[in-house]
Amino acid sequence: MADDFEFSTPSFDRMGKNVEAKGLNPGLIVLLVIGSIVLAFLIGNYALYVYAQKTLPPKKKKPVSKKKMKRERLKQGVSAPGE
Template structure:
């Protein structure tokens, strides 16, 4: 009887053998399509953000500062009166 107990020591039961084949087959399929789409979208987003940052820094270095609009005499007069300084010529 002792020999009969060890008869199955080197054999794999059929149910476990099938599970092993499924695991081997799923590993060799390649990337998940959802993962590929996710990587492409993240890559495009990063490219967009990095490109915007590079263009922004380039524009800051090369473009001259914007000129301010000239303030009208009427507005300057009102502002001076608000501050309590009399306008010249009055």
């Protein structure tokens, strides 16, 4: 009865050198996905920066206090008005 069931050893051809990889390496796929996301992020930031430079008005400078103006004039040797 043991002759009725023929046990065959599993084929190890798949584990040998004869097998060619089908598809892309999963590590490569992850690298491509993450790389493309980072690249899209950087390109998007650059595009927003260029758009903001063209459309937004320049920042207003802080007004210089009267004390600072007086100090600067005294440093330059110009007397402040009213003195």
